[in-house]
Amino acid sequence: xxxxxxxxxxxxxxxxxxxxxxPKPGPGEILVRMKANAINYRDLSTIMNPAARGIAGPRxxxxxxxxxxxxxxxxxxxxxxxxxVVGTFFQDWPAGPIHAGVMxxxxxxxxxxxxxxxxxxKEGGALPIPDHLSFAExxxxxxxxxxxxxxxxxxxxxxxxxxxxLLGTGGVSIxxxxxxxxxGIRTILTSSSEEKLARAKTLxxxxxxxYRQHPDWEKNVMNxxxxxxVDLVIEVGGAGTLEKSALxxxxxxxxxxxxxxxxxxxxxTVFMRKSITLKGVYVGPRDMFRxxxxxxxxxDIHPVIDATVDFANAQEAYRMMEKATxxxxxxxNI
Ligand SMILES: NC(=O)c1ccc[n+]([C@@H]2O[C@H](COP(=O)([O-])OP(=O)(O)OC[C@H]3O[C@@H](n4cnc5c(N)ncnc54)[C@H](OP(=O)(O)O)[C@@H]3O)[C@@H](O)[C@H]2O)c1
Numbered sequence: 153x154x155x156x157x158x159x160x161x162x163x164x165x166x167x168x169x170x171x172x173x174x175p176k177p178g179p180g181e182i183l184v185r186m187k188a189n190a191i192n193y194r195d196l197s198t199i200m201n202p203a204a205r206g207i208a209g210p211r212x213x214x215x216x217x218x219x220x221x222x223x224x225x226x227x228x229x230x231x232x233x234x235x236x237v238v239g240t241f242f243q244d245w246p247a248g249p250i251h252a253g254v255m256x257x258x259x260x261x262x263x264x265x266x267x268x269x270x271x272x273x274k275e276g277g278a279l280p281i282p283d284h285l286s287f288a289e290x291x292x293x294x295x296x297x298x299x300x301x302x303x304x305x306x307x308x309x310x311x312x313x314x315x316x317x318l319l320g321t322g323g324v325s326i327x328x329x330x331x332x333x334x335x336g337i338r339t340i341l342t343s344s345s346e347e348k349l350a351r352a353k354t355l356x357x358x359x360x361x362x363y364r365q366h367p368d369w370e371k372n373v374m375n376x377x378x379x380x381x382v383d384l385v386i387e388v389g390g391a392g393t394l395e396k397s398a399l400x401x402x403x404x405x406x407x408x409x410x411x412x413x414x415x416x417x418x419x420x421t422v423f424m425r426k427s428i429t430l431k432g433v434y435v436g437p438r439d440m441f442r443x444x445x446x447x448x449x450x451x452d453i454h455p456v457i458d459a460t461v462d463f464a465n466a467q468e469a470y471r472m473m474e475k476a477t478x479x480x481x482x483x484x485n486i
Contacts, residue, residue, distance in 0.1 A: 154270035157210040157464050159323040162202040174270045177225035182278060184237055185459050186219040189285035189466075189484040190457075192295045192323060193413065195260055197475045198482050205261055215241045215259040216329035217266030218281055218290035220486070228275045236281040238290040238479070239266060239308035240438045241298065243267060247439040269486060271296040279441055292455040292481040293444070296323035301444040303386045304331050305388040312336030314383040317373055317400050318357075321394055324410065328386050329355050334451045340376055342369055346417045348479050349478055354458070373400040381405060381426075392416040398423055403410045410432050456480030 153174045159166045177183045183345040188323055195214050198205055218238040221231050233236060244257035257277070260263045281290040304310050304326070315338040318325040325341065332339045332469025333356035341357040343349045349360040362370045373382060381402035397407055399422055406429045423430060447453070461468045463486045472482055 153269040154463070155212055158199050158202050158207065158213055159210055162199055164474070167199060168210075169464075169466075170210075172268075174178075174414040175430050177223050177228075177272055180228060180275050181225040182221050182228060182231050182275060183223040183225075183239070184217075184219040184239070184273055184278070185222045186217050186266060186269055186271055186486045188219070188486060189214045189217040189266050190288070190292040190296070190323075190481050191215065191469050191473060191484065193473065194295065196470050197392055197412070198261060198372045199470055207261070211260075212264040213260045213268070213407070213457040214265040214484075215239075215261070216291050216296075217271065217486075218287045219271070221373065222270065224275075227259050230279075231278065235288070236287070237273075237278040238281050239271070239294055240277045240279065240441055241294045241435040241439070243274045243358055244266050245307050245437040246276055247437050250437075251433055255269060255416040267484065269463075276438065279438065279445065280449075284449060284452060285454065288457055288460065288483045288485065289455045290329075291483060292323065292457065293448075294441065295461055297327050297455065297483065298436045298441050298444055299410055299433060300324045300327035300331060300386070301447075302440060303433050304328055304384070305335070306436065307431040307433045308384045308386065308408045310335070310337050310359050310384050311428050314338070315340065315377060317343070317382040317385040317397065318362075319386070319388050319397070319411075320344070320413075321352055321479045322388065322476075323481045325386065326352075326355070329357055330391075330453055330456070331447070334447065334453065334457060340373055340382060351479050355367050368396075370396040370399040377433060379404070382456075384408065386409050389414050390416075391418055394418050395422065398428055401426060401428055403427060404433065410434075449480070457483050459483070460485055 221235040247255040271467035385397040388409040
């Protein structure tokens, strides 16, 4: 089988396609013939600097992929050959709060990921693909989809009638826009691009702010909420946006913190003064993924795929993400 591996010091140019034997599923494992991967900013940053994540040797990148079960190992009862499946980001997080035992099981980080023609997953590290979704659509769910769900409803506790601030138009933010629309939550969405803002409007974004044209975008957010602030921010920006996010939140509001897109200095005073709850989020467990899938089915939601590249040209997907011209998700067809 063909696989892609991160080699040496990393970088998109150091991604190599190599051949390996197709693995055999051991007890409790399933062998999946991959049909699609979707990439996340985390996959790009892992490829660019594997050492920062403690990755030394060749490593298959990407947490997110979907395919068809080819074979199952001894004791597997949940899946059979021919089933359409999507992997879970963490192979060992069935349910409950995150704990240290979860961390070593992240695909495309501490263990090999999905950018391969065949992949072994744990039986408990996969879910059936909802019937209405293609392989490409299903591949977008494990990281970006589930993180958006967790940030909005679980960590963020958002509900109908509230207002949520979404930063940019990448994978997580666009999923969050779709889920917010589904749940009757008002959104204020920012972007560097007028064209992307117009696209977000078609997904139901209620208010739009161009953060390039309005570097003090927290003031726009306060004006749009009559001086009150939003109930929740899904913080994808990181240190470069966190303080402005805090200035955009209402007193007693929440921030779901996931991002590492930008750097900067933070003055923590505003978090105290506004009694803000800041909650770090790392994707989510399998039972939360199952609940999200039910919502996708019941609301006929399809993920937004902006661009698709072929497995042979996988490097192109990361180059696209580096340019940040995408809206929603970038997919690699296998
Ligand atoms: N902790 C977790 O579980 C978890 C899970 C998923 C993602 N993340 C993190 O969340 C972030 C987003 O991930 P993603 O995969 O959705 O990324 P992505 O698809 O690459 O999104 C990039 C987009 O973010 C926007 N952006 C970049 N810098 C910004 C800034 N300073 N202010 C506002 N928006 C900015 C831009 O939107 P415009 O082009 O519209 O301006 C850009 O196109 C990353 O930092 C990622 O590491 C964390």
